[in-house]
Amino acid sequence: MAQPAYRGRQCFDRRTAAGDLSVLRTRSRILGAALYTRDGELFATYQQPGVHVSFPDHPEPNGYTVAGDQMALFRRVVENNEPIGTVYLRTLYSPYDRLRDYLTRAAYSLVNAPGPDGTF
Numbered sequence: 001m002a003q004p005a006y007r008g009r010q011c012f013d014r015r016t017a018a019g020d021l022s023v024l025r026t027r028s029r030i031l032g033a034a035l036y037t038r039d040g041e042l043f044a045t046y047q048q049p050g051v052h053v054s055f056p057d058h059p060e061p062n063g064y065t066v067a068g069d070q071m072a073l074f075r076r077v078v079e080n081n082e083p084i085g086t087v088y089l090r091t092l093y094s095p096y097d098r099l100r101d102y103l104t105r106a107a108y109s110l111v112n113a114p115g116p117d118g119t120f
Contacts, residue, residue, distance in 0.1 A: 014043060014044050017035055017043060017044035018044040018045065018046065020044075021033050021034075021035065021044055021045070021046035022046055024046055024048075025046075025048065025049070028048070029091050029092045030048065030089060030090070030091045031047070031048050031051050031053050031070065031090045031091060031092065032045065032046060032047045032048065032051065032053030032055065032089075032090045033045070033046045033087065033088060033089050033090070034046070034055045034056075034087070034088040035085055035086070035087060035088075036058070036059040036085050036086040036087075036088065037085050038083055038084055038085050040058045040059055040086075042055060042057065042058075043085070053090050055088065056088065059074050059076075059086035059088060060074045061074065062074055062075055062076055066093055069092055069093055069094055070090060070091065070092060070093055071090070071091050071092075071093035072088070072089070072090050073087075073088070073089045073090075073091070074086055074087070074088055075087050075089075
């Protein structure tokens, strides 16, 4: 996602970068995303329709924070060993939903597994 968007930066084309970010609309758990230049300038943003996201003025170091049911992630974009910018994502975060789904599938598999004699 980030590499095509940053090609837009080389041409100073914010609209292309915003268009690249808009592909995230298919990911309903992603609330917003932003691209920052290598100098830390907010360059392009995306917000899920109907959602308001406050974007930080400047990128933070690589990492993530969790607050309530949301996670914020910063990741540097590097090309040819040179940093070219930073990607910021804000997403819904509900690890217990995934754990519940996994345990439900595991329990279903155990209940429906054949016995030692091959019968159910």
